[in-house]
Amino acid sequence: MKNQHEVIAKLEQFGVKPSLQRIAIMDYLMNNLVHPTVDTVFSSLSASIPTLSKTTVYSTLKLLAQQGAVLELNIDDKNVRYDANISRHAHFRCKFCGSVHDLPLASLDAVAVETAGKFVITESQLYCKGYCDSCKDKAESVARSA
Amino acid sequence: MKNQHEVIAKLEQFGVKPSLQRIAIMDYLMNNLVHPTVDTVFSSLSASIPTLSKTTVYSTLKLLAQQGAVLELNIDDKNVRYDANISRHAHFRCKFCGSVHDLPLASLDAVAVETAGKFVITESQLYCKGYCDSCKDKAESVARSA
């Protein structure tokens, strides 16, 4: 569990006024770096905040992403996922179990150079898909029996 | 307009049995490399194929992507987009007008090396977002007046 002050400082750093709900959501993201969906965040917090509305989770996560406090991942074509790790890294999604993992990323400068002047790039994300270690065997046997 | 034989050859190369609809859809993608959505493909073809069903467009595009004949882009959080250019390249989406453009891409090998053994990566896409040349001024003035 992150220190409340740390969470509040993070919110303020990105120009987000802290509220009970916003603190809880940001805190959850900072302590659960597994790229949760809106639904996961909502379900996880509604026990401790029974009055929490899913709309609030949606709007808060959108606000946090707009302010740059978290990343909004579109790697999953079903649900948007959120990530409090805003340092440069790539994402990997297992096509079998759907889990999303972090990947270290050396550099994307090659892209920036080649497009200098044509586009103003404000954000970039590298999405990789395939099979994670614990799924690659299962995925193979499903393919065989298909 | 691409040669019919070229389109059919492409389909067969990827194990997709050619049909009137499949040929038309693949042909459209090969001649419209602007990353169209399902809806755009459907609207564009329904004039020449009045009986075309949107379900067919959905299932055909999914099939083409599964077989590797086209790329399925999730860069747009509203609609899936499709791309007949399957060579290695990145994508740029303008956050103002929504247009999606190609970006040349030198290498993503750095990622592959760092994850060797941990994951089986079967596909990777680099998504960049920002403002395209014709929107960056408009986006700025909107931001000012907000």
Added chain:
DNA sequence: TACAAATTTGTAATCATTACAATTTTGATT
């Protein structure tokens, strides 16, 4: 305390995508 602004809530749309059953087409066989 009072009041305006900001935030949260709950419900009702929206809309892309999928499920599925019925229809049509295709291709092989006679």
Added chain:
DNA sequence: AATCAAAATTGTAATGATTACAAATTTGTA
């Protein structure tokens, strides 16, 4: 050419994530 099964297509009805919006609540301040 007729038959028939498999494959493909179609149309309609769900599904389900996300958003719109108005009402209710909370917050900060005079």
